[in-house]
Amino acid sequence: MNNNNNKIIEVRNLVKRFGNFVANDNLSFDVYKGEIFGFLGANGAGKTTAIKILSGLSYPSSGKIMVAGYDVYKQRNKIKRSIGYMSQKFSLYEDLTVRENIHFYAGIYGLPFKQIQNRTNELIEELGIQEMANKMIADLPLGWRQKLAFSVAIFHKPKIVFLDEPTSGVDPITRRQFWDMIYRSAEKGITVFVTTHYMDEAEYCDRVSIMVDGKIEALDTPTKLKENFGVNLIEDVFIKLARK
């Protein structure tokens, strides 16, 4: 898997400064096609800053960054077509129905109308929410909103989906179901880049990077990380790094 041709995100010496504050201090890492890449760190470690740069919401101060084979400085429009994004806010319109939300988001990605119709029906069936399809989002339970938000983020079949703390504030059962959805989309070949501060979720990732104060302090598979630090849980790896 770790073959050079398979790199889908390539980051070299990424620096992001806000005045004197360095939010991302010289980050370098690669993400490979089809993997679930976990981006861990405490609140304020610089995860969201990095994900915003990778998804084209913000410019880096310096560094070379390629996403889906495109340069973040010059080819933003091409990057935008190749990625999906979901933030910790669920980002669906509460006053629109499930169907209307799907149609709207599919529409702004320019999918043809016929295709939108067919795939909307498929998705509603897949999620088993036929009876909720014409309800407003405001009337949907939180767990469903979040699963729907994820489905909408990958509706246009992006190469990469960026998830910024997608499970914060959700009950454990829904989190588990959510991760099942992430696995399914990774199986379909979508690369998943996910930030989280739930350490147990790190165990579900193919590879994990741990950020402390704007720097990447460790990057490997969860098993190897635990071996290297001689602990049983990713949480302990994290605590060791944070105390250093």
Place this chain on the structure above:
Amino acid sequence: MKRFRGFLIKEFIHIFRDVRTMMILFLIPIAQILIFGYVIKNEIHDANVAVLDLSKDNITKEISGRIDAAPDFVVSDYLNNYSDIKEYFSSGKGAEVIVFEPNFAENFYGQDNARVQLILDASDPNLSNLINNYTSAIIQTYIADQNMSNSPNAIITTEPRMWFNEGLKSSYMFVPGTMTLILMLITAMMTSISIVREKEIGTMEILLVSPLKPLQIILGKVTPYILLSIINAISIILLGNLIFHVPIIGSTILLLGVSILFIIMALMLGVFISSVTKTQQIAMFISMFALMLPTILLSGFIFPIENMPKVLQWLSYIVPAKYYLIAIKNIMLKGVGVAFIWKEILVLMGMTFFFLILSVKKFKLYI
């Protein structure tokens, strides 16, 4: 284009599904125009005035009689000396004292230099201004009549008519003013709130990550409000015309064109406000205070700009509502064409571009 259409449909759904938005858009304008039209009038109705006659001749009596006979005036008191004036005003009995100088008749016949002093309680500047104009008009008419009948050489040439608003009807002034206020507030406030709402619920990030361009997002947000505001403008003009009989002497198309320009300007201002605020409350707060107060106070809507201190007069130059108000008053009440209001149109266009460019720039790097 297809993307843009989908965006527009979504915006219309937001507006039509929200009862509050619909009320602000369509009920408040009607309520405001009716309130301003009926309640806040500054017409003169049976205004009390006092006469301090230091001459007590037949001419001063005739003039006092004419003022008393005028439909909107009642001479309620006859004062005896200057010191009574202050007491008269403090008692609140009336707002004007007419003072005839001693030997008024002699001066009038002799040197054509008879002097009447009008002293006004200016605590209500608009009302006193109206009373002042009206009284002068009555006196001028009297003098003119005298000149006609007695001596052939008419010396007084003042035109006593109140132009553009002969009946001194306040609704003539209030309809354009209220229209300015409503268009400014509703368009700027509604767009800024609807854009900031997307920031608050997090959907703005998704829109910015999507292939939609910032300009497309702005236009998509703004277009529904352009259409709704035009409907608003038309209904206000109709209400003013049908209920308060405010005339539209000039071209209706020009009036509508200038209104659309002003609406677009206000929308761009709304977009700009949204780009510098993070919550709906702050956006509303800024719209209310930064837009409503200057629009009411500094546009010439209620208080004449010429009567303000110099600093406020300068400040009024940056209030967009001032230019729109001048333009539509001129079109509606005087019936002028583009030749007379091109300056105002140009200023409004300049402001529109200014805010558009500023917003697009801000939008791109707001995160």
